[in-house]
Amino acid sequence: MSPTVDFTYTDEQLELRGVLRKYLAAHSPESVVRELMDSAGGYDRAQWKDLADQLGLQGLLVPEEYGGLGLGATELGVVMEELGAHLACLPFLSTSVLATTVLLSADGEAAAAWLPGIVAGEVTATVAVTEGRGAWDPAAITTEAVPACGGRYLVTGVKTFVPDGHTADLVLVAARSGGELLLLAVEADTPGLSRHPHSTMDQTRRFATLEFGGAPATPIGGDAAKALDRAHHVALAALSAEQVGGAQRCLDMAVEYAKNRFQFGRPIGSFQAIKHKCADLLILIEAARAASAFALWSADADAEGLPLAAAMAKVTCSEAFFRAAADNIQIHGGIGFTWEHPAHLYFKRAKSSELLWGDPALHRERISRLLELTV
Template identity: 45%
Template sequence: MRLGEEHQELRTAVRSLLARHEGAAAWGPLTRQIGAAGLAVPEEHGGAGCGPVEVHVVMEELGRVLAPLPYLGSAVLATQALLAAGDTELLPVLADGRATGTLAWAENGSWCPEDVHARAVHGPGGWRITGVKEHVLDGAGAGVLLVVARTDAGLALFHVPPESGGVTRTALTTMDLTRPQATLSFDGAEARAVGGDAGQALARVRDLACTALAAEQVGAAERCLEITVAHVKDRVQFGRPIGSFQAVKHRLADAFVRVESARSAALGASWAAADGSPDLPRYAAVAKSVCSEAFSAVAGEMIQLHGGIGITWEHDAHRYFKRAHGSAQLLGSPARHRGRMAESVIGPCGPGAGRSA
């Protein structure tokens, strides 16, 4: 599971661009110069025709700098939802960055299909949606809103024009300020059905999103370790760098093993997705669980080994720690994904066991 020369070139290009353009200002150059928004979009719909491994590379680099960009919500969740549903009408505007998209899915803090209560009703004027969606990535500013709602026939995916009546978007003040989220309320909002039964489509979108998020977590964890290693080389206590103390070496060695183990899990899921493996759900669950816990642990070590400065606003340590906590819960907690792995091996194991994240 090694990245090829083209992947390394993509990594270099993305890292260089992010070094020149900080924060939200990177989105335009990233889409225009590298075509990152359309990496996973087929060429006939304006994209690059690449796949999950290329997305993995970009997500790692975005994770390293905690880029506050709508990549996960637009280039992964929204794009993959359209591809899985077989609806390509909106793909060109997402692929070239003319608009960003998002997938409004979660309700009551859950990404379980069983917990979707938003209702879509078909009448003389078409479909109308009523309900509330939480944790919508970049939901306050996305131009393409895709909404998961329940119909009499089951779950379905809908496109809701954001400017239509009955849509209220409320930006949230989140602990992780680098990951904008919003609550979306729909009160009889006009909608267009996208594809048919969304059950299988959402399962694939979840796996691909978990795979991409795991790559982001690896990139961020790796950067935490780099910053911490540099600090313990420079920080002097008792006349010697604290990195020379055996206890500190052991903690850094453990952190290194966590990062590399997480990298293997994330790459395994990306390659499984690229190869169309039927085991992707298991690989994705492993990656989301392992990478979430590795990032949280390494970010925690970063805080500890920096001492007091690690919790000051001026240092980046607290930003990585907050991203680690937030991303661990996004798309389902590590415990939920371990439950998915258990179900794939031994089947449902009790009340509520089938409620996959």
Template identity: 50%
Template sequence: MSVSFSEEREQLRAVVREFLADVSGEDAVRASMTTATGWDPAVWRALADDLGILGLGIPEELGGVGYGFAEIGVVAEETGAALLCAPYLATVTAAQALLAAGDDAAASDLLPGLAAGTVATLAVAEADGRWEAGSVQATAERAAGGWRVSGTKTFVLDGATAELVLVAARTGAGIGLFAVDGAADGLTRTRLATLDQTRRQARLDLAGVPARLIGTEGEGWPAIERAIRLAIVALAAEQVGGAGRVLDMAVDYAKTRVQFGRPIGSFQAVKHKLADVLVEVESARSASYAATAAAQRPDDPEFALVTSLAKAFCSDAYVHAAAENIQVHGGIGFTWEHPAHLYLKRAKSSRVLFGDPVHHRELLASQL
């Protein structure tokens, strides 16, 4: 499998970019991030019905389009550049967890809905904020007619609005994956106050919530871990898209902002600053593409390694690019009215999502 950009993938990129230019401009982003849900239902419906991108990674027989993760990466890069307010990353992650679980009945029941626009999310992290098996303390017990899940999950992407929540919980046999209805009795959802207002997170308190076991009892962690790794790949692509956009913003401003009778982009200090950012962004792009290519290959032995590499490098590159964009813009870059701060907040938030660069460099060291 290849991640090279075929004509078909470039057409997909062009379509998504054109669509997002219409629905995810600065005014639309500012409007969406202040709503109760944090995103525009009409835009989400268009993503599902008009573009069909919610089903890119879902097989055709399960209601999807049947493409691979390279196409998801293309979409994620464009949504990152446009700072799209939508539960795209959360839903893609949940879909991949269902696919990885190997439960044909659950996949047939749930995945067509996700491809059609059902908002879903994966709830793993708890009080310590770590996305690791050892941190899962939520429990699941057999009950009449199914299972009951209890515990607390935090930093759940779009957890306050998700219609389907996939929960990692322990049984006597180990960690399992459980599907919970977003409106189920016993589920309390609390929106978290986060730095990044363009991506919502929530705390979920589960008190004996009815749930459906996905896959085999006690054998859910491999599917959960696979889904987290794929989410990291999508997030890295999103970070590259955002980093590229803020670099373009800085370059355009440096060309037009005149000081001492000449564009500030002609000053050597500004040239060096932007050149350094360019090198970082292009290196991050390469790391992201390597991770996407590995995601395309089943059982790639280097998949975990390249995803950690991409997460560490793309996170740092995005934060650096967003911070330097503000510096190039000077005083105006620090104001609420300018979009530069929105990208910096997304970069800072994304940096710690699914583990920060320090964590992933530790994982890299242990793997090497």
């Protein structure tokens, strides 16, 4: 008998959404987002600590034994939607989704060493997997780890498009040692590690190239391949929720503008073309919301079905967000293209998110393989 899937939010989940929405409205308005876009780090470390102290979001997926909240992916989706709606400049996806998921798959010693610091907002972390053009493909990893004294390794190689790699206190790097795939912890101040921020179109989300020149690293244990596979799919599910939040905000902005912008003595929202455009967006976004919710549910309840659900969510949510961001600019007209208006910020985030960890075409191919269809 198939398990029951209920996408109705509980009172606790709705309360979490309300509290976070209020916090972000006060601490992450457009003015703050623009300030952080121009900053070297891309986020405010004091705000990151305050978020941990006030809401404890960094410990959302972390079990209570490590000081976390011990919640699930559905609650993660609630949080990611709000972060996406506000374009929050925070290393949440890299630290509290990617790195945390990897550490939860590691041995108990590594989890105990790093998760409490992440929960407290004292440590930011990221996962360095991609190389070359940035495809998430563990089979293509060429970074080498050579055994050294004391059970440690020396890591040599280059990782590209590492989220928040220029500021992370902890880097969990995927490397090979004699053909074996390993995950190793490298601290930010480790000799032999150099970090180079990327210049990106979307300034609200930062990436970096990390060069390892014999950097000392500590293995974190566990099955590296399985840990990376789960982290990848959980991150895709989380990203899809963020895209839903951004798409919904674009639609809300467009509708509000259409109700208040008058042409020929009437609000432009009364014109059939605008009505149809907004209605089409609503349908796309609701479909994306359902796909995202199913991927998040799968992360908690159906590990076997998660890869397919995550790929489907990435396709659906990427296309919905990009369409919503583009149509939002069109409905706003000339003002939507200007630097002063936030519409272009959502457009850039939509394009960046569409490409992150594979565009829709790549994930459609993955879906066909998972379903054993002919491409």
